[in-house]
Amino acid sequence: MNDSFDFIIVGGGTAGCILANRLTASGQYRVLMLEAGGEPRSLWIGIPAGFSKLLTNATYNWRFQTEPEEGTRGRVIAVPRGKGLGGSSLINGMIYVRGQPGDYDAWEQAGARGWGFKDVEPYFRKIENYPQGGPSRGHDGPMKLDQVKERFPVAQAFMEAARADGQAWNDDYNAQRQDGMGYYQVLQSAGRRWSAFDGYLKPARGRPNLRVETQAQVSRLELDGQRCSGVTYRQHGREVTVKAGIEVILAAGAIQSPQLLELSGIGQPAVLQRMGIAVRHALASVGENYIDHFATRMNWRVRNTITLNEMSRGWRLGLAVAEYASRRTGILTLGTGLVHGFLKTRPALATPDAQLFFVHASYANAAERILDKAPGMTIGVTQLRPESVGSIHIKSLDPAASPSIRPNFLASPV
DSSP states (O other): OOOOEEEEEEOOSHHHHHHHHHHHTTSOOOEEEEOSSOOOOOHHHHSGGGHHHHTTOTTTBOOEEOOOOGGGTTOOOEEOOBOSTTGGGGTSOOBOOOOOHHHHHHHHHTTOTTOSHHHHHHHHHHHEEOTTSOTTSOBSSSEEOEEOOOOOHHHHHHHHHHHHTTOOBOSOTTSSOOOEEEEOEESEETTEEOOHIIIIIHHHTTOTTEEEESSOEEEEEEEETTEEEEEEEEETTEEEEEEEEEEEEEOOHHHHHHHHHHHTTEEOHHHHHHTTOOOSEEOTTTTEEEOOOOEEEEEEEOOSSOOHHHHTSHHHHHHHHHHHHHHSOSGGGOOSOSEEEEEOSSTTOSSOOEEEEEESSOBSOTTTOOBOSSOEEEEEEEESSOOOOEEEEOSOSOTTSOOEEEOOTTOSOO
């Protein structure tokens, strides 16, 4: 490739799509985006309920797994990561949560100046297109939002039980207060998934100063001393090296960013030398301090009501398909669930420390989401601020292979 670029973006996921849009908006800079996956062409991407079909689809999901660990009794845990333009916003459950204001303020108190909630809130409003929200919400941003519209008796019963237990109702958990129970807000428009590709990259694709290369697997960062000056990538059997006049931006996500750094000789010397990689820049923090949420769930059989288990097969499914095709409503507009709650496990806490999520369905394997045949429901819970700390390091010289993912789940006592 003989073209010159000011910026090279490694990764066409959620962050990469935003960067490509913003950096090319003025027309001042030439930008190259490199994405290992392809275009988001699958029918299942647009249909919200189709996310379950993408969890095992290697075309759009890297299908990473953790290493077996003591805390999970030797089990491996699926770590879905989106593959393609739009990244994980192509395959996730579409749930939109800003996060607690206190968490951002804690970042600032820890030394991250400019990252307090007062600093980041204007950017949340800039992102959002949520017309039904109040004055603290954005109404004309690029990311279209809606509240889950489907209502089911079993979900309503769950909400009533939560109220009876003293949990408050919260119609907008992304406004001033997060705690309480409510229906999810989801990244959808007119019953279809709305991804970072839709909101940011698609409007920028026609700009002459943006070039997007798909099926382009970056294999290493090119260094001039300790400065990254370009990248080498593989595409259709060819190896290409391209230089950046201003900056290379590594936007390969939490899993593959440390992987690519190590493959390029940046990281812990012991890790690099074990893999036969020359140390270009010794940096002990690469691959460390990996923290992820561990969710546990409980399934129940239910009576005297109908759940998604029965509605997703036979003649009921046929009716649902017809409804979605004609009106973009019904069960095919649903992602991972209906309702949720942010709650405090101890009354003395200032802010919620756990999240409940309710699904009007049940399934044996969360990685595949194949629904049970009998009526059922699921309630899950996750710790909002996990204390177990793990790592991500390479175990292969192949950039397309999975690194060693060790979240160290359940290692820290609660």
